[in-house]
Amino acid sequence: MIGPMAAKKILVVDDDPGLLTLMKARLEAAGYQVSLAAGGEEAVAACHENIFSAAVLDFKMDDIDGITLMEKLLKIQPYLPVIILTAYGTIERAVDATKKGAYDFLTKPFESKDLLYRLEKALEVGRLKGEVERLSHIVRERYHFDNIIASSDKMQRILSQVAHISATDSTVCLYGESGTGKELMAKAIHLSSPRAKGPFVAINCGAIPEGLLENELFGHVKGAFTGADQPKKGLLQQADGGTLFMDEIAELSPPLQVKLLRVFQSREFYAVGGIQPVKVDIRLLAATNQDLMKAIREGRFREDLYYRIHVIPIVLPPLRERIEDVPLLAKHFMEHFNREMNKHVQGFSPEAMHRLMLYNWPGNVRELANVVERAVALSTASVIGADSLFLCSDGACAPEPKKLLPLNETRAEHERTYLIQLLTETGGNVSRAASMAGRYRAEFYKLLHKYSLSPSDFKNR
Numbered sequence: 001m002i003g004p005m006a007a008k009k010i011l012v013v014d015d016d017p018g019l020l021t022l023m024k025a026r027l028e029a030a031g032y033q034v035s036l037a038a039g040g041e042e043a044v045a046a047c048h049e050n051i052f053s054a055a056v057l058d059f060k061m062d063d064i065d066g067i068t069l070m071e072k073l074l075k076i077q078p079y080l081p082v083i084i085l086t087a088y089g090t091i092e093r094a095v096d097a098t099k100k101g102a103y104d105f106l107t108k109p110f111e112s113k114d115l116l117y118r119l120e121k122a123l124e125v126g127r128l129k130g131e132v133e134r135l136s137h138i139v140r141e142r143y144h145f146d147n148i149i150a151s152s153d154k155m156q157r158i159l160s161q162v163a164h165i166s167a168t169d170s171t172v173c174l175y176g177e178s179g180t181g182k183e184l185m186a187k188a189i190h191l192s193s194p195r196a197k198g199p200f201v202a203i204n205c206g207a208i209p210e211g212l213l214e215n216e217l218f219g220h221v222k223g224a225f226t227g228a229d230q231p232k233k234g235l236l237q238q239a240d241g242g243t244l245f246m247d248e249i250a251e252l253s254p255p256l257q258v259k260l261l262r263v264f265q266s267r268e269f270y271a272v273g274g275i276q277p278v279k280v281d282i283r284l285l286a287a288t289n290q291d292l293m294k295a296i297r298e299g300r301f302r303e304d305l306y307y308r309i310h311v312i313p314i315v316l317p318p319l320r321e322r323i324e325d326v327p328l329l330a331k332h333f334m335e336h337f338n339r340e341m342n343k344h345v346q347g348f349s350p351e352a353m354h355r356l357m358l359y360n361w362p363g364n365v366r367e368l369a370n371v372v373e374r375a376v377a378l379s380t381a382s383v384i385g386a387d388s389l390f391l392c393s394d395g396a397c398a399p400e401p402k403k404l405l406p407l408n409e410t411r412a413e414h415e416r417t418y419l420i421q422l423l424t425e426t427g428g429n430v431s432r433a434a435s436m437a438g439r440y441r442a443e444f445y446k447l448l449h450k451y452s453l454s455p456s457d458f459k460n461r
Helices: 017-029 040-049 066-076 091-099 112-142 153-166 182-191 210-218 254-266 292-297 303-309 323-341 350-358 364-378 407-426 430-437 441-450
Strands: 009-013 033-037 054-058 082-086 104-107 172-175 200-204 243-247 283-288 312-315
Touching: 009 017, 009 040, 009 066, 017 033, 017 112, 033 040, 040 066, 054 066, 054 112, 066 082, 082 112, 104 112, 153 182, 153 312, 172 182, 182 200, 182 243, 182 283, 210 254, 254 303, 292 303, 323 350, 323 364, 350 364, 364 407, 407 430, 407 441, 430 441
Parallel strands: 009 033, 009 054, 054 082, 082 104, 172 283, 172 312, 200 243, 243 283
Antiparallel strands: none
16 A cells, blocks of 8 residues: 655755755755755756755856756756846846746745745645646546446446446556557556556556667666666656556566566566666556466566466456447447537438447457447448448458548558558568658657557568
8 A cells, every 4th residue: 555645855056065965954954855956957957856846046157047947947847936036126037937847936045934834835736736737637637548448237337347446556457459459447446446646657568669678668877878877767656656567577578577576576667777776666557468377387477577467357358248338338439529510410210320239349349349439430321221331251341332531541541551561561660660751759659659550460460
């Protein structure tokens, strides 16, 4: 379970060593954790390594002024309350500082009580800003079109089970075919848990090349390798105080499995190139579409890691095993795509719903969403007919309707085909595929996500 709230972390930046020592003593005596920085470079590095509750910055330093430094820190931690210290207190500077994001402005010399009072108020403002963002995030999550829609007994039992385990801090492993909603269920567990105020960080272990995955998870220190001119916080540290969701965990390489076993045992790790252990407070949620016991027998997955993640297993049934959910899901997706495309489709004809109910759904809920999206896009009537559905059966797809498609639909089909050809040609190597397409990796990943394409599906082709 999550322990009591840790002391607030305060960053103090000043090029006067004496003042730094004094500030540290005063703030620690008041119960705060304090990190000191003698200049702008140290402060920026500290903000990359730690999450601070507030910062106290000197206005005039040798290498940088306090307002410029504040702007840099706010790009790293947007909700950081900042108090500017100066021996040159003028109204103009105070107005300038607050316009650019400072919470308060304090003139030297100052009374310790005055600093602590202002700091307490700044922390409250920072907390409220974070709370507003968290609530906005929850609203976005709860009303996202992929939210959990289920009426079948199977799914109701699973949701009841999830409601009970959400209040715990136990590790959960979600099993299910691709498209069954494992990440959605993981988000539901997080948002219903005591960690809901913390971050939810998700990573698809099969979508990131092995050479980059370690750096993504653990981060690195400055100088760890060529080009590492700034320290980087990994996903483990980003998830501190919240939940880490590791999708397709069976895709982890054996060396990474060993390193993660240590993390799950001790909740600490070493950044790439680091010599000091980093402690994290995270809840682990894992997911896979593979049989992990079979992977253990084949030597692809460590047995000790299996028992670390297999504390509470949840098996999400494929859509073909809860076919009674299809009408509800289809209606939900239809309403969503109506809003997105500004269409006014009212429902499905009896023949169309009959086809949806008889279909096997190899792509599960994700495939159903795609089928409904296509039907809404192509529909010229108020009701979706059976001939507007594009269903694949036994590897063969029904023929296209004999009419011209809208331009956006035609462009999307060609784009998806092009992406499949790239991934096939490169064996699922995203870096090479992105380079061949003339796109940045991040942009290329967005395209893959848009068309529900997984690089791991092409690795052995």
